[in-house]
Amino acid sequence: MQYSSSPPSTLVPAAAGGAPRSAAGAPDIKIADLSVAFGTPQGKVTALQNVNVDIPSGSFFTIVGPSGCGKTTLLKVLSGVLPPSAGTVAFNGKPVERSSFTGQVGYVFQRPLLLPWRTAIENVMLTLEIARPELSKRERISEAMRWLHITGLKGFEHRYPTELSGGMQQRVSISRGLAFQPKVLLMDEPFAALDEITRERLQEELVTLWEKVRISVVFITHSIPEALLLSQRIVVMSGRPGHVVEQIDIDFPRPRNEDTRQEPRFIELQGHIRHLLRENPHSTSATTH
Numbered sequence: 001m002q003y004s005s006s007p008p009s010t011l012v013p014a015a016a017g018g019a020p021r022s023a024a025g026a027p028d029i030k031i032a033d034l035s036v037a038f039g040t041p042q043g044k045v046t047a048l049q050n051v052n053v054d055i056p057s058g059s060f061f062t063i064v065g066p067s068g069c070g071k072t073t074l075l076k077v078l079s080g081v082l083p084p085s086a087g088t089v090a091f092n093g094k095p096v097e098r099s100s101f102t103g104q105v106g107y108v109f110q111r112p113l114l115l116p117w118r119t120a121i122e123n124v125m126l127t128l129e130i131a132r133p134e135l136s137k138r139e140r141i142s143e144a145m146r147w148l149h150i151t152g153l154k155g156f157e158h159r160y161p162t163e164l165s166g167g168m169q170q171r172v173s174i175s176r177g178l179a180f181q182p183k184v185l186l187m188d189e190p191f192a193a194l195d196e197i198t199r200e201r202l203q204e205e206l207v208t209l210w211e212k213v214r215i216s217v218v219f220i221t222h223s224i225p226e227a228l229l230l231s232q233r234i235v236v237m238s239g240r241p242g243h244v245v246e247q248i249d250i251d252f253p254r255p256r257n258e259d260t261r262q263e264p265r266f267i268e269l270q271g272h273i274r275h276l277l278r279e280n281p282h283s284t285s286a287t288t289h
């Protein structure tokens with residue numbers, strides 16, 4: 001079976017009507033020979049080794065890999081909070097820490113991490129206060145409201161996090177991640193803690209949003225079907241030290257749904273990725289020297 005391992009030329013997604021579209025200012029991201037190691041009292045932990053991935057502007061990439069293979073570490077480097085030990089991460093050719101895009105990277109974590117003393121709308125507005133200080137309070141309210149409605153939270157804007165279900169809290173977190181209009185959205189297992197139905201609904205909403213707002217999404221999941229339903233490209237990583245085992249272009253037509261899951265190619269790819277993960281399991285030793 002042959003899978004592409006070079007960047008495809010047609011990664012810019014199509015608009016709802018099928019017409020080609022260009023990404024709205026999202027950067028091309030180039031990860032070249034990236035390695036990250038941590039010094040610990042027990043010795044050196046090499047989390048990532050020689051990772052090479054090109055993420056064209058406006059594309060939806062998903063990373064799958066065994067636990068501890070460095071997926072979160074990779075997102076931290078992409079967000080600029082963790083420097084590479086070796087290699088580079090560049091947005092439009094500029095190192096991430098010097099790029100004009102550093103303030104335009106949104107991060108959605110596995111857990112919502114909302115401020116409990118702020119209502120849903122106040123949580124979203126806080127990000128706007130920091131990231132878009134040019135907006136007036138009135139504009140911040142209207143923008144936060146708009147995103148909460150897009151993620152299906154109309155009527156819950158003034159509830160505190162404890163008054164919302166886990167899925168609703170995660171929607172607030174996604175609203176917060178998108179409200180300041182990032183050019184790049186990093187999502188670290190954002191739906192992992194949700195029930196199946198909420199997860200499916202949010203997957204659909206995320207793809208619809210991505211098609212509307214044209215940003216680059218780098219998404220982490222342990223779910224192979226989720227990766228197949230969402231992505232344009234899946235990057236499969238090995239156990240620690242994490243490196244890229246294979247990059248697979250996913251070209252099922254959208255919208256992808258239950259019927260997509262039944263397609264022979266979907267089942268074939270699912271088996272192939274599972275095989276790759278089995279062949280490249282997580283490390284059993286805590287350190288690498």
Ligand SMILES: Nc1ncnc2c1ncn2[C@@H]1O[C@H](COP(=O)(O)OP(=O)(O)OP(=O)(O)O)[C@@H](O)[C@H]1O
Pocket residue numbers: 038039040045046047065066067068069070071072073074240
């Ligand atoms: N600050 C740190 N200091 C030392 N080791 C670290 C640090 N951060 C991560 N690691 C180690 O680096 C490796 C990769 O961690 P990371 O969290 O990136 O993995 P992951 O693929 O996201 O895992 P999971 O799927 O379980 O969330 C792990 O072995 C982890 O113990």
